[in-house]
Amino acid sequence: MTxxxxxxxxxxxxxxxxxxxxxxxxxxxxxxxxxxxLHVAPLASHYAAxxxxxxxxxxxxxxxxxxxxxxxxxxAAAVQPLMNGLNTPxxxxxxxxxxxxxxxxxxxxxxxxxxxxxAEDALEKIIVxxxxxxxxxxAETALLDTSAPVHPEHGSNLLLDRKFVWGPVDDDFDAAxxxxxxxxxxxxxxxxxxxxxxxxxxxxxxDQMLDIWASIQMPKYADQIARSLDLPGNAIxxxxxxxxxGSYGVKRGIKHSxxxxxxxxxxxxxxxxxxxRLENMRxxxxxxPERKFDITIAFDQDGTVRSMKMRALDNAGAYAGRAxxxxxxxxxxxxxxxxxxxxxxxxxxxTTNKTVQEAVRGFGQxxxxxAIETAMDRVAEYLGMDRLALRxxxxxxxxxxxxxxxxxxxxxxxxxxxxxxxxLTAADYPAMLAERDRLRDAGMMAGIGIAAxxxxxxxxxxxxxxxxxSNQTSTxxxxxxxxxxxxxxxxxxxxxxSSGQGHExxxxxxxxxxxxxxxxxxxxxxxxxxxxxxxxxxVGSRMAIMLxxxxxxxxxxxxxxxxxxxxxxxxxxxxxxxxxxGDVLANDGRxxxxxxxxxxxxxxxxxxxxxMDPGLASFDIMQVPTGDALPxxxxxxxxxxxxxxxxxxLVSFDPIIGRPDIHSYVIGHDCGTVINPAIVSGMTYGGIxxxxxxxxxxxxxxxxNGQLLTQSFLDYLMPSSHEVPAIQIVKHCTxxxxxxxxxxxxxxxxxxxxxxxxxxxINDAVSGLGIHFEKLPIRMSTISDAIAAKTS
Amino acid sequence: MNxxxxxINGKPVSGVTEPRVTLLDFLRDVxxxxxxxAGCEHGVxxxxxxxxxxxxxxxxxxxxxxxxxxxxxxxxxxxGSGARAGELGVIQDAFCETHGLQCGxxxxxxxxxAEALLSVNTDPxxxxxxxxxxxxxxxxxxxxxxxxxxxxxxxxxxxxxDAAPSDANLV
Numbered sequence: 001m002t003x004x005x006x007x008x009x010x011x012x013x014x015x016x017x018x019x020x021x022x023x024x025x026x027x028x029x030x031x032x033x034x035x036x037x038l039h040v041a042p043l044a045s046h047y048a049a050x051x052x053x054x055x056x057x058x059x060x061x062x063x064x065x066x067x068x069x070x071x072x073x074x075x076a077a078a079v080q081p082l083m084n085g086l087n088t089p090x091x092x093x094x095x096x097x098x099x100x101x102x103x104x105x106x107x108x109x110x111x112x113x114x115x116x117x118x119a120e121d122a123l124e125k126i127i128v129x130x131x132x133x134x135x136x137x138x139a140e141t142a143l144l145d146t147s148a149p150v151h152p153e154h155g156s157n158l159l160l161d162r163k164f165v166w167g168p169v170d171d172d173f174d175a176a177x178x179x180x181x182x183x184x185x186x187x188x189x190x191x192x193x194x195x196x197x198x199x200x201x202x203x204x205x206x207d208q209m210l211d212i213w214a215s216i217q218m219p220k221y222a223d224q225i226a227r228s229l230d231l232p233g234n235a236i237x238x239x240x241x242x243x244x245x246g247s248y249g250v251k252r253g254i255k256h257s258x259x260x261x262x263x264x265x266x267x268x269x270x271x272x273x274x275x276x277r278l279e280n281m282r283x284x285x286x287x288x289p290e291r292k293f294d295i296t297i298a299f300d301q302d303g304t305v306r307s308m309k310m311r312a313l314d315n316a317g318a319y320a321g322r323a324x325x326x327x328x329x330x331x332x333x334x335x336x337x338x339x340x341x342x343x344x345x346x347x348x349x350x351t352t353n354k355t356v357q358e359a360v361r362g363f364g365q366x367x368x369x370x371a372i373e374t375a376m377d378r379v380a381e382y383l384g385m386d387r388l389a390l391r392x393x394x395x396x397x398x399x400x401x402x403x404x405x406x407x408x409x410x411x412x413x414x415x416x417x418x419x420x421x422x423x424l425t426a427a428d429y430p431a432m433l434a435e436r437d438r439l440r441d442a443g444m445m446a447g448i449g450i451a452a453x454x455x456x457x458x459x460x461x462x463x464x465x466x467x468x469x470s471n472q473t474s475t476x477x478x479x480x481x482x483x484x485x486x487x488x489x490x491x492x493x494x495x496x497x498s499s500g501q502g503h504e505x506x507x508x509x510x511x512x513x514x515x516x517x518x519x520x521x522x523x524x525x526x527x528x529x530x531x532x533x534x535x536x537x538x539v540g541s542r543m544a545i546m547l548x549x550x551x552x553x554x555x556x557x558x559x560x561x562x563x564x565x566x567x568x569x570x571x572x573x574x575x576x577x578x579x580x581x582g583d584v585l586a587n588d589g590r591x592x593x594x595x596x597x598x599x600x601x602x603x604x605x606x607x608x609x610x611x612m613d614p615g616l617a618s619f620d621i622m623q624v625p626t627g628d629a630l631p632x633x634x635x636x637x638x639x640x641x642x643x644x645x646x647x648x649x650l651v652s653f654d655p656i657i658g659r660p661d662i663h664s665y666v667i668g669h670d671c672g673t674v675i676n677p678a679i680v681s682g683m684t685y686g687g688i689x690x691x692x693x694x695x696x697x698x699x700x701x702x703x704x705n706g707q708l709l710t711q712s713f714l715d716y717l718m719p720s721s722h723e724v725p726a727i728q729i730v731k732h733c734t735x736x737x738x739x740x741x742x743x744x745x746x747x748x749x750x751x752x753x754x755x756x757x758x759x760x761x762i763n764d765a766v767s768g769l770g771i772h773f774e775k776l777p778i779r780m781s782t783i784s785d786a787i788a789a790k791t792s
Numbered sequence: 793m794n795x796x797x798x799x800i801n802g803k804p805v806s807g808v809t810e811p812r813v814t815l816l817d818f819l820r821d822v823x824x825x826x827x828x829x830a831g832c833e834h835g836v837x838x839x840x841x842x843x844x845x846x847x848x849x850x851x852x853x854x855x856x857x858x859x860x861x862x863x864x865x866x867x868x869x870x871x872g873s874g875a876r877a878g879e880l881g882v883i884q885d886a887f888c889e890t891h892g893l894q895c896g897x898x899x900x901x902x903x904x905x906a907e908a909l910l911s912v913n914t915d916p917x918x919x920x921x922x923x924x925x926x927x928x929x930x931x932x933x934x935x936x937x938x939x940x941x942x943x944x945x946x947x948x949x950x951x952x953x954d955a956a957p958s959d960a961n962l963v
Binding site for chain 1: 812825829831833836837866867884888889890894899900918922926931935936938
């Protein structure tokens with residue numbers, strides 16, 4: 001058994017972070033106070049689109065406690081535009097609107113005051129002279145030549161328009177017996193962490209240093225602030241010892257950070273901006289993909305799926321950011337876990353007058369998986385074939401790995417059929433089918449949902465050069481430093497904030513395993529960005545692979561030094577020695593203890609091998625496994641590791657009420673070697689909960705005037721403990737050949753397949769009525785209305 | 793401005809505050825207790841949950857002046873304090889055991905909701921546990937390991953030799 005190979009890895013161990021959190025002793029951004037700190041409240045646009053003719057802030061400025069009012073015009077003259085991922089220089093974005101507003105809620109100006117309450121009071125005194133303008137909410141409409149561009153300087157609403165053809169698509173379609181077309185739409189939702197985004201900036205003019213504390217999960221965060229504020233990179237000091245209250249991708253607050261950084265520098269005071277919930281929902285620039293898929297799929301009578309044409313149109317909202325790249329990551333798993341020989345992919349991203357998109361858990365993969373899995377259900381329906389059997393027929397087999405998909409990535413490893421077999425057994429699939437039929441006989445609508453999908457993990461962001469040829473990114477490194485102090489204790493440094501992923505546990509567990517030291521004795525610290533080695537933050541399910549990998553390699557370097565000292569000390573060849581629990585044992589029975597080794601390294605230079613540096617410290621900057629090359633012929637290896645998940649659930653609902661009740665939910669999950677079982681299972685459960693929300697409840701819905709309707713938790717509904725059922729996880733382990741211990745990513749698990757599976761279950765339930773639900777979320781009212789329309 | 797005096801975690805706390813200040817902001821900004829968290833500030837998410845006379849209450853929906861004279865327990869009042877800081881209460885320990893949390897932001901509210909449940913129901917069913925935390929939104933865990941934690945805590949509390957009804961400060 002894999003589990004027994006390790007002393008600490010894959011064993012049930014308490015995450016070390018939990019102690020401070022259960023005591024309420026986490027240190028979140030709102031917990032940081034600085035002397036004489038000022039507070040910011042932004043003024044939101046009432047219009048979806050408008051020209052700003054003037055802003056009169058005189059009454060606000062006259063209020064006691066109000067220090068300043070910052071406008072977009074002032075800011076635009078002082079800072080550089082925020083970075084775009086694509087080469088779209090004329091889609092300029094500043095933290096505050098400049099000359100025109102492009103979505104309802106967009107920040108028009110910002111009040112700085114002695115308290116947040118005073119700043120909010122002052123917002124009501126600001127008079128904005130604005131002229132409403134036409135606006136676009138729908139992505140297809142945005143594509144029309146007759147639609148005015150959201151950014152006139154850009155010339156159109158197109159941010160991205162790329163067509164890829166991987167493999168003999170036309171030949172495969174010609175050879176296939178059948179083809180069918182359908183469309184599905186992934187509704188606009190997001191991860192909506194319970195902690196909103198916040199940032200605190202403090203400028204020290206004597207040191208020429210901008211200190212930043214933030215609730216952040218953002219690659220190259222300090223660099224982006226420096227670029228926008230025209231400061232040297234080493235004048236930005238981001239403090240990573242801030243606990244982040246949930247993120248799942250979205251805590252990118254770059255506009256907030258540039259704004260408070262500018263104000264802090266201008267006023268010479270600490271300045272803090274914490275979003276309230278309304279600001280978070282409508283102007284946090286943290287909405288997820290809103291994506292329409294048009295799919296045509298070619299297949300044979302026996303169920304073999306030969307080829308797929310996919311058009312994916314994403315509604316990016318009012319500015320570009322990194323949103324269009326969320327059409328790029330799915331290229332790395334564009335055929336899902338299936339042997340589909342060729343793919344044509346048309347990726348489109350457009351601007352509209354909606355809130356800006358940001359990275360959301362899975363970076364576009366969950367919507368694409370929903371489209372692919374819907375295609376599998378539709379093919380099965382067309383052929384009258386069992387949905388499960390169709391998938392089993394098309395799945396990549398264990399003996400085919402490493403498996404090259406048409407778009408250029410090799411899947412590393414897996415045994416999809418074995419995972420599915422385990423799930424079917426654990427769920428008692430025949431009994432589940434019988435229960436579905438029993439429920440149907442009792443007058444309920446009942447359906448079974450099935451979804452198989454992959455979690456690409458640990459990649460090097462190579463969708464950037466694939467979609468933007470001026471981008472030459474071929475690394476997405478991560479780092480770890482380890483020090484053994486003069487008393488023999490181990491401290492490791494990690495160079496990022498964390499938002500619940502358990503990175504301290506990850507590193508202490510892996511270092512403990514490598515060094516054979518109790519992980520409880522290893523201290524993990526988080527230096528600030530100026531004291532840090534390069535890293536890319538916890539995105540793309542990468543940290544078990546990349547931070548875990550760097551920690552293991554740094555530990556191995558220390559072990560190598562310890563062995564070299566032992567060789568010198570004991571005067572025997574290295575093959576006569578073995579490392580054991582921190583001591584080095586010679587075959588002749590002598591033991592060179594940890595304490596002796598520490599004494600030599602820290603105090604007795606004269607007893608160290610010639611030329612060896614004193615002390616016991618190491619670091620590692622790890623390159624992404626398999627991620628060395630830029631794209632060739634529009635293909636690239638994107639991710640080293642591919643985790644697999646298989647969802648199976650039974651849903652029923654009353655045909656009149658339409659409220660889905662999930663009876664049982666089983667997921668098979670293979671993310672290779674697990675570092676900490678409770679952390680992985682927790683992420684998987686949480687991902688499924690988030691997926692249930694995306695499938696049934698969560699949507700940022702707009703009215704016809706471009707106003708966000710779901711802007712509180714009373715309207716934007718998230719699953720509570722009643723909506724998330726008991727979930728059974730069936731574990732399987734196919735180690736990755738590319739990682740230190742065979743680990744793969746798991747941070748997006750559950751979420752990647754749950755929306756597809758839940759949608760499949762609802763659609764199975766109504767299949768007898770000829771209904772197809774083609775848009776997520778599938779709300780209660782949608783279900784009951786559709787059934788009523790069919791049966792009345 | 794109003795004078796407000798409350799009992800927080802067994803100790804009297806006085807402060808001068810505007811009438812519009814919520815109990816949540818009073819606890820955080822006046823009393824300096826940062827373990828109670830703001831989530832939605834409109835009474836849905838439960839991150840700001842505290843106990844008032846043993847009942848779970850949303851501190852964002854109550855003004856500080858309304859809480860005058862009330863006996864309030866915050867997360868800082870659970871488990872060890874002072875020289876016993878670092879000692880977990882039974883419910884806190886169970887959350888660590890099952891990893892009933894991830895980012896830790898909703899966790900204080902969850903633990904206080906669990907405390908309120910277990911102080912009146914020593915042997916809850918899974919459904920009763922889910923009901924007790926149904927006003928507390930967690931975006932990380934899918935609740936599964938939280939439910940496990942509360943059931944584990946109930947079991948352990950049931951096996952205790954002493955009659956202590958809660959985890960209120962071990963001092």
